Amino acid sequence: MNEELDLNKIREKITKLDQQLLALFAERRSLTLNVAKSKAHQVRPVRDQQREQELLIRLIKQGKEYGLDAHYVTSVFQMIIEDSVLNQQAYLQTLANPAIELPTVSVAFLGNKGSYSYLASHRYFSRRAENIIECGCQSFADIMQQVESGHVDYGMLPIENTSSGSINEVYDVLQHTNLSIVGEITQPIEHCLLTAVNTTLSQIKTIYAHGQPLAQCSNFLDKQQNIRIEYCESTAEAMAQAAELQDETVAVIGSEEGGHLYKLAALEKSIANQNENHSRFILVARKPIDVAEQIPAKTALILATGQKPGALVECLLVLKNNGINMCKLESRPIQGRPWEEMFYIDVEANIKNMALQEAINEITKLTNFIKVLGCYPIEHISPTNVPSDKL
Numbered sequence: 001m002n003e004e005l006d007l008n009k010i011r012e013k014i015t016k017l018d019q020q021l022l023a024l025f026a027e028r029r030s031l032t033l034n035v036a037k038s039k040a041h042q043v044r045p046v047r048d049q050q051r052e053q054e055l056l057i058r059l060i061k062q063g064k065e066y067g068l069d070a071h072y073v074t075s076v077f078q079m080i081i082e083d084s085v086l087n088q089q090a091y092l093q094t095l096a097n098p099a100i101e102l103p104t105v106s107v108a109f110l111g112n113k114g115s116y117s118y119l120a121s122h123r124y125f126s127r128r129a130e131n132i133i134e135c136g137c138q139s140f141a142d143i144m145q146q147v148e149s150g151h152v153d154y155g156m157l158p159i160e161n162t163s164s165g166s167i168n169e170v171y172d173v174l175q176h177t178n179l180s181i182v183g184e185i186t187q188p189i190e191h192c193l194l195t196a197v198n199t200t201l202s203q204i205k206t207i208y209a210h211g212q213p214l215a216q217c218s219n220f221l222d223k224q225q226n227i228r229i230e231y232c233e234s235t236a237e238a239m240a241q242a243a244e245l246q247d248e249t250v251a252v253i254g255s256e257e258g259g260h261l262y263k264l265a266a267l268e269k270s271i272a273n274q275n276e277n278h279s280r281f282i283l284v285a286r287k288p289i290d291v292a293e294q295i296p297a298k299t300a301l302i303l304a305t306g307q308k309p310g311a312l313v314e315c316l317l318v319l320k321n322n323g324i325n326m327c328k329l330e331s332r333p334i335q336g337r338p339w340e341e342m343f344y345i346d347v348e349a350n351i352k353n354m355a356l357q358e359a360i361n362e363i364t365k366l367t368n369f370i371k372v373l374g375c376y377p378i379e380h381i382s383p384t385n386v387p388s389d390k391l
């Protein structure tokens with residue numbers, strides 16, 4: 001056979017090239033670590049969007065010379081830059097918080113191996129720690145208790161989802177804790193229908209799932225006939241049940257990645273109501289952290305205004321007048337005080353920022369209760385776009 005068309009030979013060449021690409025990615029990564037060291041020295045922000053745009057425009061032009069599509073080049077390099085920014089941030093955070101013990105961390109999360117919280121914990125610490133001691137929990141209160149008692153270093157909690165909204169139970173546990181929010185991570189949620197054995201959709205009679213995925217896949221579930229839903233405490237519990245039953249009439253809603261840990265395969269993929277389905281998780285610890293000046297930060301506040309009319313508006317005006325951008329506002333009932341609300345406010349500012357300090361002092365005078373829940377690096381890196389005439 002013509003050597004050029006010999007599949008094994010072609011694959012050998014691809015394998016070799018892929019390895020070279022990996023080596024180049026790693027080399028680029030270590031260079032950006034030096035960039036972070038230089039920026040730590042000069043106190044310059046990690047993100048430089050002008051540089052990113054110049055870099056993307058040049059790469060698109062060079063890519064075209066190799067016959068590579070502009071969108072392909074853009075998305076590959078946006079991912080590379082995201083990795084670079086997150087790595088630089090992680091490095092600067094270790095400088096800002098030398099007392100934090102690494103490389104082994106212990107983390108409590110909802111469910112067991114394979115739950116979305118498990119996947120978020122592993123992703124969050126993949127660039128920060130070498131070893132993770134896992135502590136799967138049955139409830140959010142249990143997670144908080146594991147951290148409060150010192151049994152583990154961190155707790156990972158889902159706080160909101162792009163399709164089902166805020167997770168009220170988590171806001172409620174935050175009302176009664178002394179723990180601080182020290183990080184966040186946004187995890188893509190890709191719900192699949194998973195099964196332990198080879199089967200078809202028409203054979204499925206029971207679906208095991210946690211309440212959140214069920215809400216997020218309601219359109220798909222409404223279309224299925226004669227299916228019984230079994231509510232589970234977590235996605236991991238649901239997957240463990242399906243793995244144990246080995247039954248062709250049983251399926252479970254979970255991620256493909258998590259399902260692999262239980263030897264489950266995807267019967268149907270992308271079954272969520274919204275294609276772009278993401279959950280934001282927060283990380284809690286016993287001590288607050290410092291956020292390096294070079295990194296964009298978020299501060300989470302919790303406050304109660306009493307039942308004075310317009311009291312919340314006054315607090316929000318204080319933020320506006322101090323030039324502080326609010327990125328989230330949530331309210332929850334205060335237990336034992338009917339019709340009174342606790343407000344959760346996220347602002348895009350470092351707690352060390354003078355304007356935010358001033359705003360908190362002013363808001364304190366307007367409220368019955370105010371507490372800083374934590375200040376942490378913004379983990380969401382919005383990609384730099386290229387003007388359409390350059391594509």
Ligand SMILES: O=C(O)C(=O)C[C@]1(C(=O)O)C=C[C@@H](O)C=C1
Pocket residue numbers: 032035046047048049051052055080081084085088
């Ligand atoms: O050149 C820099 O300043 C970097 O931090 C490196 C880099 C990159 O990975 O190319 C990453 C982040 C910046 O926004 C711009 C570029």
